[in-house]
Amino acid sequence: MNPGTGATDGGRHGEGSAQAFGHLVTGGVDVSHGPILYLEGVTVSFDGFRALDDLSLTLDDGELRCIIGPNGAGKTTMMDVITGRTRPDAGRVFFGQTIDLTRLSESRIAQAGIGRKFQRPTVFETMTVFENMELALKTDKGGWASLRAVLDSAQLGRIESILVLTNLRDAVDRVAGTLSHGQKQWLEIGMLLAQEPRVVLLDEPVAGMTDAETEKTAELCLQLEKQHTVVVVEHDMDFVARIARTVTVLCEGSVLAEGPMDAVRNDPRVIEVYLGR
Ligand code: ADP
Ligand code: MG
Secondary structure (H helix, E strand, C coil): CCCCCCCCCCCCCCCCCHHHHCCCCECCECCCCCCCEEEEEEEEEECCEEEEEEEEEEECCCCEEEEECCCCCCHHHHHHHHCCCCCCCEEEEEECCCEEHHHCCHHHHHHHCEEEECCCCCCCCCCEHHHHHHHHHHHHHCCHHHCCCCCCHHHHHHHHHHHHHCCCHHHCCCEHHHCCHHHHHHHHHHHHHCCCCCEEEEECCCCCCCHHHHHHHHHHHHHHCCCCEEEEECCCHHHHHHHCCEEEEEECCEEEEEEEHHHHHCCHHHHHHHHCC
16 A cells, blocks of 8 residues: 655644543543443433433443434434534533533544544545545544654554455555445545544444445444444344344434343334334
8 A cells, every 4th residue: 555655744643632631541531430421311402392302321331332213313413412513401421430521522522532424424535545544544643734744554554454344455546436335434434443433423324335235334343343332323123133232222312212132123112113114
């Protein structure tokens, strides 16, 4: 892979990490006494309509959690609250024991270690897969000042391993705009991983994917689980069944049911509001 040329300008690698928040229990997030993500009594209203209604949810460090529920249940709004895009009207949102997410900006939350993939892929279409990855890595660790710096071998190795993980190793020199929809989704997940998030939020990652791409994405999620806490919102029940540990069902802005896939799938309330339709 060609890292490109350009003068080294002494980029400040390693800054902007969660360590700025102290509490160095595990990479800056204190999970010693409880969950990695903690939402309690979260309410979000849009013109009086409660998109989230007293939502409480906890996620353990390192778990893979699937979130399902009908359209309008508040799944995306929940991710908006966690990532600081939407401020709750009421409730508590904590990252580990000590980081109050309702007090941090979106960029601070991302720096603290919560990465999010939106429903639509937002890769740089005119750049190659490699250039997209390079940009994601540099803008995370060195700020814009290090953009012209040549990647070191550790960084190249990281890009390589992420591309292998996301099935894009053979597409490294492809212009992103020519990738399939599924490959773009993987590239965006890869760009997210370049930032080494503790928590990865994926909103409908397999929407629009072929069956083969969906299966590869399931494998990817299962791989991610080993190093990250992963939250997957998805409608594709075969996909959810393939990766599910604990499944949370959201409905009308709060948790309707939670548990193993089989229990959730056979819950009459879940069948009534979601699966049975
Ligand atoms: P889901 O992702 O589960 O389909 P959303 O979180 O997108 O649900 O939406 C929950 C509800 O909140 C929907 O009724 C939606 O129309 C409403 N909503 C979401 N965002 C906004 C917004 N910015 N302004 C007004 N209403 C919104
Ligand atoms: Mg949504």
